[in-house]
Amino acid sequence: MSGQKVGFIGTGTITDAIVRGLLREPAALSRFMVSPRNAEIAAKLARDFAAVTVATDNQSIVKSCDTIVLAVRPQIARDVVRSLSFRTGQAVISVMAATNRTTLLGWIGSDVRLTQTIPLPFVAERRGITAIYPRDRETAAIFKVLGSIVQCDSGREYELLAAASSLMATYFGIMNGALEWVTGKGLSRDKSRAYLLPLFSELSRTALEAPSGVAFAELSRAFATRGGLNEQVLSDFEKHGGADALKTALNHVLARIEKGFSSEHVKP
Ligand SMILES: NC(=O)c1ccc[n+]([C@@H]2O[C@H](COP(=O)([O-])OP(=O)(O)OC[C@H]3O[C@@H](n4cnc5c(N)ncnc54)[C@H](OP(=O)(O)O)[C@@H]3O)[C@@H](O)[C@H]2O)c1
Numbered sequence: 315m316s317g318q319k320v321g322f323i324g325t326g327t328i329t330d331a332i333v334r335g336l337l338r339e340p341a342a343l344s345r346f347m348v349s350p351r352n353a354e355i356a357a358k359l360a361r362d363f364a365a366v367t368v369a370t371d372n373q374s375i376v377k378s379c380d381t382i383v384l385a386v387r388p389q390i391a392r393d394v395v396r397s398l399s400f401r402t403g404q405a406v407i408s409v410m411a412a413t414n415r416t417t418l419l420g421w422i423g424s425d426v427r428l429t430q431t432i433p434l435p436f437v438a439e440r441r442g443i444t445a446i447y448p449r450d451r452e453t454a455a456i457f458k459v460l461g462s463i464v465q466c467d468s469g470r471e472y473e474l475l476a477a478a479s480s481l482m483a484t485y486f487g488i489m490n491g492a493l494e495w496v497t498g499k500g501l502s503r504d505k506s507r508a509y510l511l512p513l514f515s516e517l518s519r520t521a522l523e524a525p526s527g528v529a530f531a532e533l534s535r536a537f538a539t540r541g542g543l544n545e546q547v548l549s550d551f552e553k554h555g556g557a558d559a560l561k562t563a564l565n566h567v568l569a570r571i572e573k574g575f576s577s578e579h580v581k582p
Contacts, residue, residue, distance in 0.1 A: 315342070315343065315452065315455050315456065317344075317345075318343065318345070318380040318381055318452075319345040319346070319347065319378065319379045319380050319381070320336075320343060320345070320346050320347075320379060320380070320381045320382075320383060320456075321346070321347040321348070321349075321369070321375035321376065321378070321379030321381070321382050321383065322346070322347070322348045322349060322375070322382075322383045322385055323349050323372050323375060323376075323382060323383065323384050323385060323386060323394060323395075323398070324349060324351070324384065324385035324386035324387075324394070325348040325349050325350075325351060325352050325355050325356040325359070325368075325385075326352055326355065326385065326386075326387075327435070328385055328409055328433055328435070328437075329348060329355070329383070329385045330355050330359065330438070331433070331435050331436075331437050331438035332383070332385075332409075332433055332437055332438075332460065333346055333348065333359055333363070333366060334359075334362075334438045335437040335438045335439065335440050335442070335459070335460045335461075336456070336459060336460065337363050337365060337366075338439075338440060341365065342456075342459040343365070343456075344365050345365060346359075346363070346365055346366045346367070347366075347367050347368075347369050347374075347375050347378065347379055348360075348366060348367075348368055348369065348375075349368075349369055349371075349372050349375060350368055350369060350370065350371070356368045372394065372397070372398055373397075373398055373399065376398050376399065376400055376401075376404070380404075380405060381404075381405040381406075381407060381452070381456075382400070382404065382405070382406045382407070383406075383407045383408075383409060384406065384407070384408040384409065384410055384418075385409050385410070386410065387410075388410050388411060388412060388413055388574070391410055391413060391418075391421070392421055395418070395421040395422060396421045396423070398422075399423075399424070400422055400423070400424040400426050401424065401426075402424055402425050402426070403425065403426065403427060404424070404426045404427065405426070405427050405429075405450075405452060405453075406422065406426045406427065406428045406429075407428075407429050407430075407431055407453055407456075408428065408429070408430045408431065409431050409432070409433055410430075411432070411476060411571075411574075412476065412570060412571045412573075412574035413430070413574055414574050415428070415430060415469065418430075427450070429446055429447065429448065429450040429453040430446075430447050430472065431444055431445065431446050431447075431453065431457065432444060432445040432472075432475060432476055432479050433457065433460065434479065434482070436461060437457075437460040437461060440459065440460050440461055441461050442457070442460045442461035442462070443461055443462050443463070443464065444457040444460065444461065444462075444463050444464070445463075445464050445466055445471075445472055445475035445476070445479070446463055446464070446465050446466060447465075447466035447468075447469060447471070447472035448465075448466065448467075449465040449466075449467070450465075473568065473571050473572060474568070476571050477564050477567050477568040477571055478564075480564075480567045481564075484560075484563070489510060489514055492510055493506050493507065493510055496509075496510075517537075520533065521533055534548065
């Protein structure tokens with residue numbers, strides 16, 4: 315893997331995170347080429363790392379790199395991808411959310427080895443969890459460096475993880491809701507943050523470190539003393555539609571993903 319040259323079409327937030335993650339010491343790869351847009355992010359990557367060069371245009375990336383990462387926003391993907399000529403058998407990794415596989419292959423227009431992935435911002439610290447579809451040894455090797463991976467055996471699995479990945483803003487939204495509530499009742503912002511941050515991070519750590527057979531529902535029960543305050547809040551939250559709202563939101567985002575990404579099975 316270390317000799318391969320990886321090129322990025324679209325140098326935005328997620329490309330920045332992936333390149334920085336792969337180039338943390340010890341660097342996993344030594345040759346990267348990024349597209350000239352965004353100019354500022356591309357220039358900073360090239361300044362920070364000798365392994366990164368900025369291409370003059372997108373086609374020169376496809377021409378000179380072994381693996382191409384497609385990382386533009388879905389709204390412009392059609393025009394950007396259709397304007398490029400790929401080599402037969404070239405490795406192409408899409409990180410673009412909710413993009414239909416068949417449509418994407420049609421835009422690419424060559425018989426490439428396409429994998430679709432959902433990297434999360436934590437890849438920059440090599441603490442990501444990346445869904446990959448279909449299974450692919452080289453793509454898996456890249457994202458294993460950046461944290462852990464889940465290789466999907468069907469488009470449906472990939473769609474469900476894409477939906478789950480859209481919970482990030484809501485997670486912080488719950489933290490913010492709790493913070494607003496306590497500060498609104500008069501506790502200082504500093505004390506509220508000092509209390510809530512470890513509360514949330516330790517709960518996540520508890521779930522992460524629990525034996526793999528322990529269900530989240532079991533943890534929820536374990537933290538809800540019978541007749542206690544936690545049990546009361548959980549019961550009120552469910553009674554007032556909290557759990558249903560979460561499932562409804564996930565159903566809605568899944569419907570959007572289904573429109574953009576067909577669930578056909580692709581043989582690895
Ligand atoms: N951010 C995440 O956490 C995340 C996670 C997983 C997947 N993704 C996916 O990754 C993709 C990129 O997301 P992002 O958050 O990195 O977005 P972003 O920060 O907006 O990056 C996209 C980049 O594409 C550049 N661009 C625009 N037109 C281009 C062209 N013709 N050729 C090459 N580059 C061009 C933009 O440059 P300008 O700034 O000059 O317009 C921008 O820097 C999306 O499809 C998204 O669904 C993102």
